[in-house]
Amino acid sequence: MTPFLDIDPDTGFGLENLPYGVFSTDKEPPRVGVRLGEFVVDLAVLESHGVVGVPGAGRQPVFDKGSLNAFMALGPDVWEAVRSHLQELLSTEGSPALRDAATLRQRAIVPLANVTMHLPARIGDYTDFYSSRQHATNVGTMFRGPENALMPNWLHLPVGYHGRASSVVVSGTDVVRPSGQQKPDDDAPPVFGPSKLLDIELELGFFVGPGNALGEPIPVEEASRHIFGFVLVNDWSARDIQKWEYVPLGPFLGKSFATSISPWVVPTAALAPFRVEGEPQGAEAGNPEPLPYLRQSEPRSLDVDLAVALETTAMREGGTAPEIVARSNATNLYWSPEQQLAHHTVNGCNARPGDLMASGTISGEEKGTYGSFLELTWRGSEPIDLPGGETRTFLQDGDRVVLSGEASRDGRRVGFGEVSGTIRPSRT
Amino acid sequence: MTPFLDIDPDTGFGLENLPYGVFSTDKEPPRVGVRLGEFVVDLAVLESHGVVGVPGAGRQPVFDKGSLNAFMALGPDVWEAVRSHLQELLSTEGSPALRDAATLRQRAIVPLANVTMHLPARIGDYTDFYSSRQHATNVGTMFRGPENALMPNWLHLPVGYHGRASSVVVSGTDVVRPSGQQKPDDDAPPVFGPSKLLDIELELGFFVGPGNALGEPIPVEEASRHIFGFVLVNDWSARDIQKWEYVPLGPFLGKSFATSISPWVVPTAALAPFRVEGEPQGAEAGNPEPLPYLRQSEPRSLDVDLAVALETTAMREGGTAPEIVARSNATNLYWSPEQQLAHHTVNGCNARPGDLMASGTISGEEKGTYGSFLELTWRGSEPIDLPGGETRTFLQDGDRVVLSGEASRDGRRVGFGEVSGTIRPSRT
Numbered sequence: 001m002t003p004f005l006d007i008d009p010d011t012g013f014g015l016e017n018l019p020y021g022v023f024s025t026d027k028e029p030p031r032v033g034v035r036l037g038e039f040v041v042d043l044a045v046l047e048s049h050g051v052v053g054v055p056g057a058g059r060q061p062v063f064d065k066g067s068l069n070a071f072m073a074l075g076p077d078v079w080e081a082v083r084s085h086l087q088e089l090l091s092t093e094g095s096p097a098l099r100d101a102a103t104l105r106q107r108a109i110v111p112l113a114n115v116t117m118h119l120p121a122r123i124g125d126y127t128d129f130y131s132s133r134q135h136a137t138n139v140g141t142m143f144r145g146p147e148n149a150l151m152p153n154w155l156h157l158p159v160g161y162h163g164r165a166s167s168v169v170v171s172g173t174d175v176v177r178p179s180g181q182q183k184p185d186d187d188a189p190p191v192f193g194p195s196k197l198l199d200i201e202l203e204l205g206f207f208v209g210p211g212n213a214l215g216e217p218i219p220v221e222e223a224s225r226h227i228f229g230f231v232l233v234n235d236w237s238a239r240d241i242q243k244w245e246y247v248p249l250g251p252f253l254g255k256s257f258a259t260s261i262s263p264w265v266v267p268t269a270a271l272a273p274f275r276v277e278g279e280p281q282g283a284e285a286g287n288p289e290p291l292p293y294l295r296q297s298e299p300r301s302l303d304v305d306l307a308v309a310l311e312t313t314a315m316r317e318g319g320t321a322p323e324i325v326a327r328s329n330a331t332n333l334y335w336s337p338e339q340q341l342a343h344h345t346v347n348g349c350n351a352r353p354g355d356l357m358a359s360g361t362i363s364g365e366e367k368g369t370y371g372s373f374l375e376l377t378w379r380g381s382e383p384i385d386l387p388g389g390e391t392r393t394f395l396q397d398g399d400r401v402v403l404s405g406e407a408s409r410d411g412r413r414v415g416f417g418e419v420s421g422t423i424r425p426s427r428t
Numbered sequence: 429m430t431p432f433l434d435i436d437p438d439t440g441f442g443l444e445n446l447p448y449g450v451f452s453t454d455k456e457p458p459r460v461g462v463r464l465g466e467f468v469v470d471l472a473v474l475e476s477h478g479v480v481g482v483p484g485a486g487r488q489p490v491f492d493k494g495s496l497n498a499f500m501a502l503g504p505d506v507w508e509a510v511r512s513h514l515q516e517l518l519s520t521e522g523s524p525a526l527r528d529a530a531t532l533r534q535r536a537i538v539p540l541a542n543v544t545m546h547l548p549a550r551i552g553d554y555t556d557f558y559s560s561r562q563h564a565t566n567v568g569t570m571f572r573g574p575e576n577a578l579m580p581n582w583l584h585l586p587v588g589y590h591g592r593a594s595s596v597v598v599s600g601t602d603v604v605r606p607s608g609q610q611k612p613d614d615d616a617p618p619v620f621g622p623s624k625l626l627d628i629e630l631e632l633g634f635f636v637g638p639g640n641a642l643g644e645p646i647p648v649e650e651a652s653r654h655i656f657g658f659v660l661v662n663d664w665s666a667r668d669i670q671k672w673e674y675v676p677l678g679p680f681l682g683k684s685f686a687t688s689i690s691p692w693v694v695p696t697a698a699l700a701p702f703r704v705e706g707e708p709q710g711a712e713a714g715n716p717e718p719l720p721y722l723r724q725s726e727p728r729s730l731d732v733d734l735a736v737a738l739e740t741t742a743m744r745e746g747g748t749a750p751e752i753v754a755r756s757n758a759t760n761l762y763w764s765p766e767q768q769l770a771h772h773t774v775n776g777c778n779a780r781p782g783d784l785m786a787s788g789t790i791s792g793e794e795k796g797t798y799g800s801f802l803e804l805t806w807r808g809s810e811p812i813d814l815p816g817g818e819t820r821t822f823l824q825d826g827d828r829v830v831l832s833g834e835a836s837r838d839g840r841r842v843g844f845g846e847v848s849g850t851i852r853p854s855r856t
Contacts, residue, residue: 124552124593124594125592125593125594130677151675151676152611153609153611153618153672153673153675156609156617156618157609157618157673159673159676159677159680160677160680161589161590161677161678161680162589162590162591162592162680162684163590164553164590164777165552165553165593166552166553166642166777166778166779166780166783167642167776167777167778169642176642176643176776178775178776179645179774179775179776180774180775181581181584181585181719183580183581189584189716190581190584190585190719191719192719192720192721214594214595214597214604214685214686215604215685215855216855217607217855238775241775244581245581245585245587246676246678247579247581248579248587248674248678249558249587249588249589249678249679250589250674250676250677250678250679251677251678252587252588252589252590253771253772253774253775253777254775256590256772256775256777257642257643257775257776257777258642258776288617291609291618291619291620292620293620343681344681344684346607346608346681347606347607347608347666347669347681347682347684347685348595348604348606348607348685348686348855349592349594349595349681349684349685350594350595351594352594355594427643427644427776
């Protein structure tokens with residue numbers, strides 16, 4: 001498939017990807033578009049012209065909205081029909097309905113440089129899992145020693161917790177350094193102040209499609225039909241606040257000040273060629289056999305390369321490019337998105353269109369593959385060297401973090417773009 | 429103030445209360461009403477007739493909606509103006525605009541028996557605190573022994589966690605017994621099945637009013653301006669699922685299958701006469717002095733009587749009334765709603781109109797005042813006797829639990845009504 005627009009095939013935003021997002025321009029309010037190279041195709045315009053429609057008689061418009069929720073709710077058959085139709089409309093060899101319609105092209109195709117991106121969905125609930133074995137092992141080793149690193153439940157179920165939906169923000173949103181209670185001295189009372197141990201977490205998240213009614217679990221083999229697509233997630237974390245507050249009910253204010261996501265939702269279908277077998281679950285691999293409700297026959301893992309880059313104020317002012325401080329891959333996740341969703345709903349909990357579920361920090365086995373500064377600097381004991389002689393343990397004001405992701409295999413590339421955020425000083 | 433409608437002044441639903449809710453009838457879709465005795469006053473009708481309006485030129489209607497969110501967002505000055513106006517309109521001595529308008533009365537005043545109640549708000553985020561010292565002590569004693577009962581952070585901050593918003597349901601909704609992983613035998617692998625330790629938690633919750641922008645905390649002395657009103661909360665809990673899953677990230681599927689709330693939101697203003705000093709916080713009382721951001725000068729506590737009643741299938745079929753198994757009071761909370769909200773936002777986390785924040789289980793000092801079966805039966809070791817010779821440790825299928833609440837002082841009564849739910853058998 002060759003697009004009729006002039007785009008660089010190596011950017012990962014060709015016709016094989018076509019991620020969905022919500023954008024606005026100086027002239028138009030937020031609406032749904034797909035990204036093709038350095039362009040955004042305005043689906044609200046195409047829908048209003050009858051060039052793209054969702055199948056089903058009498059269907060209400062779904063793209064002239066400030067969120068993807070209505071489209072997410074329609075399910076995989078509709079997603080696939082729209083995706084195929086878009087590939088046909090946007091290719092040199094396909095339908096001329098857009099390609100040869102000069103006025104429509106003018107209205108519907110917008111340079112990426114002219115748009116503002118918004119959150120892709122109204123997120124009803126945000127759940128964060130903890131599905132990378134190496135990350136859980138690293139954190140457990142630091143806090144409880146290597147022999148008790150993994151908790152007894154970890155290999156039996158995808159451990160997760162409810163996150164804060166209100167503070168999920170789109171890439172580019174500044175992050176104000178949070179203040180809160182910390183207890184730096186074991187023998188003194190807690191103190192209040194700006195977090196000194198501000199960190200990131202490199203994660204992959206997915207948006208829920210149709211979802212389920214309360215009391216009606218989604219079986220693991222049907223879960224993929226409820227996964228609309230994927231984004232990069234930076235689960236900003238204040239380690240000092242988190243450490244003091246989290247017993248016994250889990251992370252709260254150490255996380256809820258901000259969670260950033262990338263604006264383009266890569267469709268589940270675009271990632272199908274990058275499905276690979278994950279780490280075996282079962283006795284042959286020395287792992288517990290999952291309980292039946294978690295047994296998945298399809299390949300569980302996604303081969304997506306991920307990177308963490310850091311740009312300090314000095315680097316920015318000196319014109320130095322962001323420095324990549326870690327490279328990881330989503331194959332480092334032990335529990336799959338389908339297993340996460342099946343587990344989440346097995347008690348009858350209802351998932352709704354637009355719910356966001358993130359993987360937890362994705363860390364590999366070597367130090368340069370860890371997805372947090374907590375791990376990369378081993379609790380701050382091993383600072384990272386940066387260009388210009390700077391070093392970092394945790395984040396300083398002015399630092400900008402950029403997470404990026406791309407799936408690449410047999411010459412096919414599917415890009416996630418990036419999620420970035422800059423640390424602003426505490427207000428208290 | 430005497431209402432012009434014939435109501436029983438002892439029910440707690442007089443003009444001093446006027447709780448808000450969302451109701452529908454056979455003829456009308458969900459809209460906002462206030463309860464007066466055994467009647468509902470339809471505010472959408474009054475608003476459309478110009479009899480009740482929210483102050484502010486060009487204000488959009490807020491009552492012809494299926495949620496209170498738009499009204500909650502307007503803040504305490506508007507709430508107070510509307511409340512005063514309603515008291516005037518509904519009293520014998522006040523405005524005749526409704527009292528003497530026969531046709532309007534016919535349309536706007538609906539018998540409670542003819543309405544269906546709905547969730548009062550679209551809940552963006554639901555947070556559950558853990559603010560009863562006796563409850564935290566009881567649970568801690570059971571799991572860690574009396575010397576380590578309270579965690580070190582408990583007296584320094586209102587411990588809380590993010591709950592699941594999607595599964596918050598209105599009173600009367602059945603609760604399907606959840607299934608999930610449990611580990612009844614320490615030396616055997618986990619098993620999957622219906623929860624055997626199904627429990628309740630007796631809580632009081634509040635709805636957030638205007639809320640705050642991301643990065644801009646709500647100071648404790650301003651927090652009451654962001655608290656729209658209160659409801660009863662039953663935080664259903666599957667103790668066996670919870671026990672296996674909750675380390676280290678907190679409760680998840682042990683709670684997320686359902687949380688029930690009462691339909692009528694008692695306005696913060698209606699509870700002002702029931703504000704009392706809480707347990708002293710500070711050295712004189714042998715408690716840690718709260719950090720400045722948590723120091724509250726106004727009385728922190730609410731004198732609201734609470735009760736837990738249980739009705740088994742046999743009792744229901746035999747015509748036996750629900751048996752009260754516990755009585756508690758909201759003064760058993762150490763941390764106030766204002767402290768909870770100030771703490772929740774101190775890191776910059778944004779609270780939005782319609783967010784729900786619950787207190788955590790409210791337990792008093794004696795056994796009959798505990799707010800959960802876990803505590804009432806001390807982990808199931810001391811069954812409760814019921815009429816007809818039945819006993820209970822945890823909930824059985826068919827059991828109906830009814831939580832009720834009322835503030836009463838100097839002849840003034842403000843009722844919360846009740847929140848109920850019946851356990852249905854597991855589907856798996």
